[in-house]
Amino acid sequence: MPNSPEEEYELLPTTEVYTGVDNDGHIPRFKRRSQKLSFVYRHPKAVLFTSIAFFIGALIFMSYDILYLKAKLAITGSYNAFLHNLWPVGLPNRTDMWENENSKSMQALLSCMSTDTCTQNQTSIVLLSSMHFANSISGHVSGEDIWASSVLDALRDMGYTCIFTNTNEELARTYRQYPDLVKIVILEGSASHECFKSEKCIKKPTHPLGIPAWKMFSFHFWGGAENPLGNAWTLSPENYGLISPGNSKDNIYLGYSIERQCMQIPVTPMHERPRQAYILAKQSRYFYGNDYAWPNMTYDDPPFDVNIVAGIAMNNSEPGQVLPSGIVDYGRLTKEEFYAHLGKSRVLVGIGKPTLSPSPYDALCMGLSFINPIMSWAKDDPENRTRWQSQHDALKFLDPPYVYNVRKGHVEAFWSALGQALDAQIDRYIVPQMTMEALKYRVARLVEGNWKEKAIKLLEERKATGKGEYVIVLFYLWIEMDIIQTT
């Protein structure tokens, strides 16, 4: 039989904490308990039957719980059995059709929600309503499509649910289905203006499930503002704040990355490449007119050994304006053929147009240098690059052996740069802000940004200055921000 308080304590653990001996050397708590416990020792049968009664009770409750849980699971199972009837995926193996991709995403979202297994960003939806996103998965490769493609990759990498729409009508219809899950909408600049004016698109009292102004971002390849809320809601592929601070200082530099595609193409060692220069021009008219950088150049008598090649996909110059002699034209090339010819060259040569093409980034990543024509410069400050206007302004701050900036019409400087580029030893170069990691960082900031707060500030600014698309912006923002009563 137990006789010391410590032993009792060991036998019947309690949540009460042993607080030690009091001033008189007593241990009051244990004393009290041992008095109560004496009942137990005097009536062992009563205790036994009570215990059995509790045990049976517990058994009954547990059986009930198990049955209940099984029934619950069966119901969930039957919900899940119905899931494939919602957003069925027509062509599971295709990845190039936006409608099909939407169904896959919705299926995945529904099933993760019903089983509580959604991954970190899966319940955050980004609506992609510029056609360049849909085009990018179906294989289009314009500058905008390439930009869209890498933004899509970044979003998918981080586990966001991406849903494509192609018109404002479709966008608004889609948004209404799950407004609270949509983090942001990316759409064309013109579509953002149209949505603002449309009764059925923007959020307003008579259309409470419309898209709030502050969630819409314009996908705009060029500089300047292209959204009713201005520069800070205009997404840019290049850092226009740096390149053309004038009208684009506050644009969002979203940017893109060619890293993933480019890394799949191996770099051919320089000594295995012929002395070949590739001319960046898909259209024959780029060789004529004011934007042609080398008007007085003859290509057929170079001062050193070099093959000059091009792939002209469009003969669209005036009749009689033929390609300058000395250039080998491969005609229209597929993407693979283009990369194959580029990979066998040592330098990519700009001739003035197209501006801000992604191709020079590909070239640098494949170990080629780029000749970037400076089209205009300040006469009184000719070395100041901020004041240069070049074919690829995002690259004008780089130097040889990566980029040779050469002034328009300076034929001697051109040949000198070309000669150096042919002899240079360079490896892959990916512009640091164009790695996939850098892009993901910027995309995450866009999706998770506190745009509502920013819009409230903008509204106050516009109210104070009377500038901007004052009336409509004011009106719709007021409503969205529930501050209509305070103004």
Ligand SMILES: *[C@@H]1O[C@H](CO)[C@@H](O)[C@H](O)[C@H]1NC(C)=O
């Ligand atoms: C789709 O892909 C799966 C596995 O990759 C394959 O087993 C199946 O045959 C494919 N279906 C079609 C229609 O190509």
Ligand SMILES: *[C@@H]1O[C@H](CO)[C@@H](O)[C@H](O)[C@H]1NC(C)=O
């Ligand atoms: C979710 O998104 C954040 C950026 O917003 C990113 O840092 C994180 O890695 C993403 N989670 C997953 C699982 O990719």
Ligand SMILES: *[C@@H]1O[C@H](CO)[C@@H](O)[C@H](O)[C@H]1NC(C)=O
């Ligand atoms: C250069 O070409 C322009 C027109 O393309 C012509 O007017 C000019 O005379 C030429 N200059 C030289 C030095 O050949």
Ligand SMILES: *[C@@H]1O[C@H](CO)[C@@H](O)[C@H](O)[C@H]1NC(C)=O
């Ligand atoms: C453009 O015209 C040239 C000469 O007339 C021809 O050799 C070339 O194949 C044409 N290219 C295309 C893409 O039509």
Ligand SMILES: *[C@@H]1O[C@H](CO)[C@@H](O)[C@H](O)[C@H]1NC(C)=O
């Ligand atoms: C270059 O031009 C810009 C714009 O005019 C000016 O702000 C900057 O101070 C100039 N830089 C130098 C080094 O003169």
